[in-house]
Amino acid sequence: MPNPPAPSDPQLYDPIPDPRPIRWPGGKTCAVWVAPNLEFYELDPPPHPRRKSWARPHPDVVGYSHRDHANRVGHWRMADAMSRHGFPGSVSLSVALCDHIPEVVADANARGWEFFSHGIYNTRYAYDMDEAQERAIIEDSIATVQAATGQRIRGWLAPALTHTPRTMDLIAEYGLDYTCDLYHDDRPGRVRTASGDLISMPYSLEVNDHYGFFIYNMSPREYARALIDQFDRLAREGQNSGTVMCIPLHAYLIGQPHRIGPFEEVLRHIAADGRAWITTAGAIADAWRTGGRAGE
Template identity: 40%
Template sequence: MSEVSTAPQHHDRFDYSAIIDRPPLRWPGGARVAVWIVPNVEHFLFDRPSSSITQLTAGFVPDVLNYSWRDFGARVGIWRLMEVMEKYGVKGTVALNSDVCEHYPRIIEAGKALGWEWMGHGTNNSTMINGQPEEEERQIVRTVIETIERSAGKKPRGWLSPGLTESHRSLDLLAEAGIEYVANWVNDEQPYPMRVKSGSILSLPYSVEINDFAAFLEQGQSGEAFAQTIRDQFDVLYEDGAQTGRVMAICLHPFLIGHPHRSKHFASALAHITSRREVWLATGGEIADWYKRNYLKN
């Protein structure tokens, strides 16, 4: 006999909601689109495989080729990304591995000076959230929150798991710890509330398509093609946003977008977005605050 799964076949985190049936959503100043940019600032352990530019050495320990390729993001790529975003007046909402606070405090210092926001992103990007016992997962969440608060000076309000991974209890544990919004669920163009055992938590639109990881590593796009994808996404959302407001997430990794041959095209995409008037360049916390204040029943 086959083993019977004890995992639920359906979740009860939210009800189905067709976007065409919802009341119109309006952003501050009549903006059609709220654009938030999410740099994933990460630390990788030296003794295990992770994101790779080539599979040639991916099974080696240590895998110096791929590890050092990722390490480019913390040493060079993040600084180029900060420069481009500052030029166009965009603040990042960083998905931050808490290990970054220990290993690359200079990045935290610079992000604070720019007024960037910090989301929890696990301890490092070599540890996914899924198979841990409940108390171990609770401790991971607690450690991430406390470490970021101690380093950045503010408690993270949002959360994006490494690899967007969750257990069946993750949302409950995040809400229990005071996390206000989560970006793991990529199923909408507007925020929506999720059911949790205690407290509350909001889902903010994130993207696995307007995301340099999928674009470059899985789809083989060029920097120019990715920039055009960003422009195309924005143009349609801007048109749709005339009827009801939309959220556009641009999801980036400094070890990818931070290379010169890609960053120049990302800059051109930001120039396109910021040339429009009815756009709200927001952080995750700002989007969550506006939505909760104006669209959630008390």
């Protein structure tokens, strides 16, 4: 018999069709969660030998100010659209935002959104961190978010999608419940670590607004059409075994005046469809575990 995956190879293969179907509450076929990335970028961050923080020499006023639009204007425009159509946020949070711009964090908390960690700054990377440094980031994330919001974080999305070989083992050791750093499935799955199991929470690069606008050069209406197509397909396939659709957002992109209208049409479409369980990452994790699949 083949050996089970080692902690350094956390993926457990679960094929489609799956003989153990997932069933979401209320008979819904697709769990839809929105992941606003509330981020903090430094104007002049310390250099990293493996990756440049900005395309231009520091201080990069252009890059910084473009992203700063999120915390001055874009967040409220995005959040109000979500609230109008009944979509809570599961916030991928640059934890430094709690100290630098607490008004944004307070607004998200007042809306009843939940928070998970996206590292401290989105201009500092996990590459080459030693264990003590990585532990410090996790501990800072837990303590800072709890002090600012009263919530204990349950999930992790690595800062700027950068990792070390020990990241998943450590977040499991600290009691976190799920990781968003595996983009390999449209359903939750089990991740084996040295400290117990995590849930692989479906996140998305393909329908992430960063990829839509920066990588694929979509127009606002093309991006909206992609989101609707993504939902319609997943809702249909979810009749056999429940699926998950994540909509990852960055308010400096989706919160621009020329983009928010088509995006609001997406929210309207999903909310009116009837097959969507509009929820949070934490609720998806709870439903998946309650369904008895985590130990299988």
